Amino acid sequence: MSGERRRRPDDPARRGWCPSLARPMPTGDGLLARVHPPLGVLSAAQLRAVAEASRRYGNGHVDITARGNLQIRGVSEGTAPPLAAWLADFGLADVRSDGGPQRLTLASALAGFDADEAIDVLALARAIEDVGLTVPGLPAKTLVAIDGGGRWGLGAAEADVFLSATGAARVAIGLASETGTDWCAEIAIDDAPAAVGRVLNAFVATGRRRVRDLGDSERVQLLTAHAEPSRASPSPLCGRGWTLRQQGSGEGSDGAEACGADLSPALSDGTLPRRGGRFFAGAPEPGLIALSSGLTAIIVEAPFGRCTADNLNAVAALQAGEASSSDVETHPRHSGAAQRNPEPTTGHCVSGGFRVLARSEPRNDGGESEDHHAGLGAAPASQDAIRLTPNRGLVLFVREDQAEPTRAALAAAGIITESADPRRAVAACPGAPACASGTTPVPRHAGELATAFAPFAARGLFAHVSGCAKGCAHPRKAGLTLVAEGGRYRVVLDGAPGDGGHAPSLTFEAALDRVRRADPAQSLAGAFGP
Numbered sequence: 116m117s118g119e120r121r122r123r124p125d126d127p128a129r130r131g132w133c134p135s136l137a138r139p140m141p142t143g144d145g146l147l148a149r150v151h152p153p154l155g156v157l158s159a160a161q162l163r164a165v166a167e168a169s170r171r172y173g174n175g176h177v178d179i180t181a182r183g184n185l186q187i188r189g190v191s192e193g194t195a196p197p198l199a200a201w202l203a204d205f206g207l208a209d210v211r212s213d214g215g216p217q218r219l220t221l222a223s224a225l226a227g228f229d230a231d232e233a234i235d236v237l238a239l240a241r242a243i244e245d246v247g248l249t250v251p252g253l254p255a256k257t258l259v260a261i262d263g264g265g266r267w268g269l270g271a272a273e274a275d276v277f278l279s280a281t282g283a284a285r286v287a288i289g290l291a292s293e294t295g296t297d298w299c300a301e302i303a304i305d306d307a308p309a310a311v312g313r314v315l316n317a318f319v320a321t322g323r324r325r326v327r328d329l330g331d332s333e334r335v336q337l338l339t340a341h342a343e344p345s346r347a348s349p350s351p352l353c354g355r356g357w358t359l360r361q362q363g364s365g366e367g368s369d370g371a372e373a374c375g376a377d378l379s380p381a382l383s384d385g386t387l388p389r390r391g392g393r394f395f396a397g398a399p400e401p402g403l404i405a406l407s408s409g410l411t412a413i414i415v416e417a418p419f420g421r422c423t424a425d426n427l428n429a430v431a432a433l434q435a436g437e438a439s440s441s442d443v444e445t446h447p448r449h450s451g452a453a454q455r456n457p458e459p460t461t462g463h464c465v466s467g468g469f470r471v472l473a474r475s476e477p478r479n480d481g482g483e484s485e486d487h488h489a490g491l492g493a494a495p496a497s498q499d500a501i502r503l504t505p506n507r508g509l510v511l512f513v514r515e516d517q518a519e520p521t522r523a524a525l526a527a528a529g530i531i532t533e534s535a536d537p538r539r540a541v542a543a544c545p546g547a548p549a550c551a552s553g554t555t556p557v558p559r560h561a562g563e564l565a566t567a568f569a570p571f572a573a574r575g576l577f578a579h580v581s582g583c584a585k586g587c588a589h590p591r592k593a594g595l596t597l598v599a600e601g602g603r604y605r606v607v608l609d610g611a612p613g614d615g616g617h618a619p620s621l622t623f624e625a626a627l628d629r630v631r632r633a634d635p636a637q638s639l640a641g642a643f644g645p
C-alpha cells in the first residue's frame with residue numbers, strides 16, 4: 116500500500132472503487148475502509164469493536180452505506196493494517212482477496228422476525244454468500260437481493276440478481292434490467308444457491324460489471340444458466356404464454372427447451388421480457404414495530420448516513436441493556452449541554468455529542484468470548500443482534516416496555532427515529548473539512564435546510580446539499596440542489612448537481628432565507644428568481 120499513488124476523491128481512477136479493509140479508498144479525510152458485517156447483522160460487541168476501531172485507527176466518523184455496510188473514515192496507510200487485524204478478531208474481516216464482493220446479499224432488515232415471511236431468508240442468504248465465494252472474477256459490486264415475501268422488504272433495491280419467495284420453499288429468480296426485473300423462473304429453495312451460482316458464473320463470462328448492462332444475447336445466457344434440466348418451472352410472475360426467445364430468432368432457445376421453463380413473452384419482434392419496476396415490499400421506516408415474538412424493533416437512521424464512534428457505542432449499549440436513556444448524554448441541540456466537539460450544532464450526529472457512560476471495552480486478547488468470532492455461518496441473528504438497514508440505518512430489538520425510552524434516548528441524541536423527520540428529505544455528502552473537494556460544512560447546512568424545506572418535502576420534493584458538482588450523495592435530479600463552489604452555493608432547481616445554476620451563486624444563509632420565505636404552494640423557481 117505504501118507505494119500506491121495518492122488520489123484525490125474526484126480522481127476518475129477512483130470510480131467503481133469498492134473499498135474493503137485490505138483495499139481502503141482515498142477520500143478527502145484520508146482512507147475510507149469498508150466493513151462488511153455478514154448479512155448486515157452485528158452483535159453489540161461487534162458494533163463496539165467497530166466504534167473502538169474508528170477511534171483508534173480512523174477519525175471517529177463512521178458511515179452507514181445504502182447496502183447496510185459500515186465505512187470507517189480517516190484511516191491512514193499506517194493504521195489500515197492494524198485496523199483490519201483488530202476487526203478480524205471480532206469476526207469482521209474481509210472474506211475474499213480477489214477483488215470480488217465482500218458481501219453478496221441484501222435482505223430485509225427484519226428478516227427472520229417477519230411473521231409473514233415464507234422462507235428462512237437468512238439461511239438462504241448464508242448459502243448464497245458461500246456459493247458466491249466459489250465464483251472467481253465476480254465484479255465487486257455484484258448484489259443478490261432476497262425477499263422472503265414478508266410484510267417488510269427491500270423496496271427499490273438496485274441488485275443484479277433477485278430472489279423472491281413465491282410460497283413455502285419456493286422462490287422466483289430474476290435478473291436486473293434497464294427497466295426493472297426480468298423474472299426467469301420459479302425454483303425450489305434448495306436449488307436456489309446452485310442456480311444463483313450458475314447465473315453468477317455466466318455473468319462473469321460476459322465480462323460486464325452489472326447485470327442491468329447486459330446485451331440481449333448475454334441476457335439470454337444468464338436466463339438459461341440458472342436452470343438444471345427438469346428443475347425449474349415457469350414463474351407465475353412471468354405471465355401466461357411467455358416463452359424464451361433468442362433475440363431476433365423467433366425460436367425457443369435450447370436452454371428453454373432443456374428446463375421446460377416458460378420464460379419470456381412470445382413477442383413477434385423477438386424482444387426479451389421486461390417486467391418493469393420492483394415488487395418487493397417496502398423497507399421498514401424509522402419508528403417502532405411490534406414483533407410477534409413480543410419484542411419491539413426500533414428502526415433508526417443516521418442523518419445523512421453518518422455516525423460517530425460514540426453513536427455506535429450508544430446503540431450497542433442500549434441494545435445490550437447496559438444503558439438507559441439516563442445514561443446517554445443528549446445532543447446539545449436538545450439539552451443545551453456543552454458540546455465536546457467544536458463543530459457548530461447541527462442536525463446530524465456530531466462527535467462527542469452522544470456518549471454512553473456504561474460501556475465495557477471489547478476484548479482483543481485472542482481469548483474466546485460469546486460472540487467475538489461470529490463468522491458467516493454463525494452470524495448473530497438473535498434478538499440481541501443489531502441489523503444494518505439498506506436505508507443507512509440500524510435496527511435494535513428491545514422488550515416492549517423498553518421501546519419508547521430507548522427511542523427517546525436515540526432521538527435526543529440526534530438520531531432519526533420518526534419517519535416524518537424532515538432530514539429524510541435531504542441528501543448531503545461529508546463536505547468540508549472531511550472531503551478535500553468540499554468548501555462548505557455540508558451536513559450542518561443540510562440539517563438547517565431540512566427544517567426550512569419541510570413544507571416542500573410534504574409535497575414530495577427532495578433536496579440535496581452537495582460539497583461539489585460531483586454530487587456523491589445523490590448524483591441525480593432533486594427539486595432543490597445546492598452545489599458548493601468556493602464557499603457559496605450554486606442553486607439548481609429540478610436538476611442534478613452538474614446542471615447549470617438557476618440563479619447567481621448565493622451564500623448558504625441567503626439560499627436558506629429564500630427557502631424560508633418561499634410559498635410552499637408555489638414553485639421554488641419564484642423564490643430564486645431575479
Ligand code: SF4
Binds near residue numbers: 546552553554585587
Ligand atoms: S460531492 Fe461531497 S463527498 Fe463528493 S467529492 Fe464533492 S465534496 Fe467530496
